[in-house]
Amino acid sequence: MKSAAELIQQLNHTDECNWIEAKRGSAIDRSILESVCGFSNEPGLGGGYILLGVEQEELSLFPTYYASGIEQSDKIQLDLSTQCASMFNQPIRPTIQVESVNGRNVIVAYVSELPDGQKPAYFRNENLPQGAYRRIGSSDQRCTDDDLFVFFNKEDSFDSTLVSGSSLDDISEEALALYRQLRSKVNSFAEELQYNDEDLLYSLGCIRKEKGEIQLTYAGLLLFGKRIAHRRLLPMVRVDYVRVPGNEWMEDPENRFTTIDMRGSLLEMVQRVFSQITDDLPKGFVLPEGELQAESIGLPTRVLREAIVNALIHRTYRENQPIQIIRYGNRIEIKNPGFSLKPEDHLGEPGSKSRNPFIAAVFHETNLAETKGSGVRTMRALMEKANLLPPTFESDHGRNQFTVRLLLHHFLGTDDVQWLSTFEIYGLNEDQKRALIFTREVGAIDNSSYRQLNGVDILKASSDLRDMRLKELLDQKGKGRATYYVVGTNFVSGDEAEDSKPPVSVSTPVDDLNLKTPPQDLSAPPQSLSAPPQSLSAPVTIDYKAVAAKIGEQTLKKINKLPKRTSDPLIIEDVIVDICEKSYFKASEFALLLGRSEDYVKRKFLTPMINSKKLLYKFPDMINHPEQAYIKAKTDKK
Incomplete structure (x- = not known):
């Protein structure tokens, strides 16, 4: 068991940590118990530490954790052990000890991961899945139906359940013929090729008899269903291919993008979606000296096909949302509903987990996909071989979404070498x-x-990013799992660099500040962990008149009539919707208008309203974008 001082040092060394949770700990509240539940449930994490009496100083130049102390340590210990034993469906027994850090008491509680047969732990007065939590990154998040598939391997998968109102008439003969053709190329002697259509569907888990009538399973409808059946029974299960001009999501709601909606049998969709995207991609060839065969220098087709197949196989079909493929000027982003069942750090390792095993089996048998977990590793290798930056993957458990990002930019071209110089x-x-x-x-x-780009661990990534932050090439934003970095003071764009290097007065460090070796007083943990460091930054001011000018008089009147305290959040939500009816507003601007703190407005209103589809992000592809803003969601008239 690690000591409190070691854990505090670990927090200050890394910008995020999924196995340590630091709390003020003046009382054992719900958030502490959610961390206990998350550490107990998270597969493969091995448990985690909860530090009580430790806080983070946010106003310093580099946010730092320090020991603030616990006054009634005996009482807090007793409350924690008692509630862990009584609040869940089974007793949880953390190891608890009190330590002194610079004269202040800190409680260290280690929560072990439960054995597979005892998962999930959940609050006894709540039902599954909402009463259970998982440890995702550095946050504790409620479980979903898909999480139960992770915990209960014996549970029937969703793609094996019957679709009410379906029948054999919904099966596409063309899709069945395509399966036989693809399967025959892999193994022309496969036994199932000798079956009639009904027996074939039954052997693939695509139909079942229910009360004497044949009905399709979700696997059957998705793999072999007619387009008209998809529109009737699964209206939101489709692929939206969106073309966005430029490199970011457009602000103009009247001229944002063009989109193509595609639906139908998954076996047919692979080639259809692939062809649609490749027709848009820039194509280039190079003829090496002494060679007769030209080589393609574009995005490897196998990488794109692998990304499309993964989205179709691994998405959750419990969510009534389409797959979005967004084509920006410099990248392709594929967003599918459903977080990754494998942790982000384990992507590319051998072994595959699928929430749709019947669909995955058909794709594997037709050689459209592999099931050994090597797809991600193959994508990375092919992108690097093509001299492209490796793909990055983002699994968002809170939004139940998985994103693959493929940059179309060739790494270290002539312009890049000149720019990096x-x-x-x-x-x-x-x-x-x-x-x-x-x-x-x-x-x-x-x-x-950073870890995915370079294949390094969290400590190496944190060290390199910290070094770039100290050199003011990057600027840190957010905290915990939400930490990200934007361009810093010394980051020079290509336009600024042009043909020359930065002026000596800007690029050359003074003698007493060696940028290759970070200053000792900034890179090392603070000497004292018992008191917060002195604040070095001033708060950013916002012009109230400029913000108020963006909204109408009627909305201003509603804001002025708001009570200082209200127990009804819908009153505030209605005002927020009115504020961003026509324009994007930042969280800081909402906070200024409503007279609340920015953190409170985001946690209490903006995030729930995003989840309930009342608001939309300005930058949906990067939630933590430094210029993130919100606008009222437009009603779908279709």
Whole structure:
């Protein structure tokens, strides 16, 4: 068991940590118990530590954790052990000890991961799945129906359940013929090819008899259903291909993008979606000296096909949402409903987990997909071989969404080499140079993206990002799992660099500040952990008149009539909807208008309203974007 001082040092060394939770701990509240539940349930995490009496100083130059102390440590210990034993469906027994850090008492509680047969732990007065929590990154998040599939391997998968109102008339003969053709190429002697259509569907788990009538399972409808059946029974299960001009989501609601909606049998959709995207991609070839065969220098087709197949196989079909494929000027983003069943850090490792095993089996038998968990590793290898930045993956448990990001930018082209030469004085390693190019293309980078780009662990990523932050190439935003980095003071864009290096007065450090070796007083943990460091930053001011000018008089009157305290959140939500009826507003602007703190407005109103589809993000592809703003969701008239 680690000591409190070691855990505090760990928190200050890494910008995010999924196995340590720091709390003020003046009382054992719901959030502490949610962390207990999350550490107990999270597969493969091995448990985690809860530190009580530790806080983070946010106003310092570099946010730092310090020991604030617990006054009634005996009482807090007793309350924690008592509630862990009584609040859940089964007793949880954390190991608890009190330590002194610089004269202040800190409680260290270690919560072990439960054996598979005892998961999930959940609050005894709540039902599953909502009463259970998982540890996702550095946050505790409610479980969903898909999480139960992780915990209960014996539970029937969703794709094996029957679709009410379906029948054999909904089966597409063309889709069945395509399956036989693809299967025959893999194994022309496969036994199932000798079956008639009904027996074939039954053997694949695509139909079952219910009360004497044959009905389709979700696997049957999705794999072999007619388009008209998909529209009637699964109206939101489709693929939306969206073309966005430029490199970011457009603000103009009247001229944002063009979109193509596609639906039908999954076996047919693979080639249809693939062809639609490849027709839009830039194509280039190079003829090496002495060679007769030209080589393609575009996005590898196998990478794109793998990403499409993964989205179709691994998405959750419990959610009535389409797959979105967004084509920006410099990248492709594929967003499918359903978080990854494998942790982000384990993507690319052998072994595959699928929430749709019947669908995955058909794709494997027709050689459209592999089931050994090597798809991600193959994508990374092919992108690097094509001299492209590796793909990045983002699994968002809270939004129940998985994103694959494929940059179309060739790494270390002639322009990139010239651009990177402006940063020579900083002594960056190859991993950090990749991060610079990624940040220039996408606008921001986080610890997870850095690890995926460079194949490093969290400590190496944190160390490199901290080094770039100290050199003011990057600027840190957010905290905990929401930490990300944007361009800093010394980050020079391609337009600024042009043909010359930065002026000596800007790029050359003064003698007493060696940028290759961070200053000792900034890179090392603070000497004292018992008191917060002195605040070095001033709050950013916002012009109230400028913000108020963006909204109408009627909305201003509603704001002025708001009570200082109200127990009805719908009153505030109605005002927020009125505020952003026609324009985007930032969280800081809402906070200024409503007279509340920014954190409170985001936690209490903006995030729930995003989840309930009342608001939309300005930058949906990067939730933590530094210029993130919100607008009222438009009603779908279709």
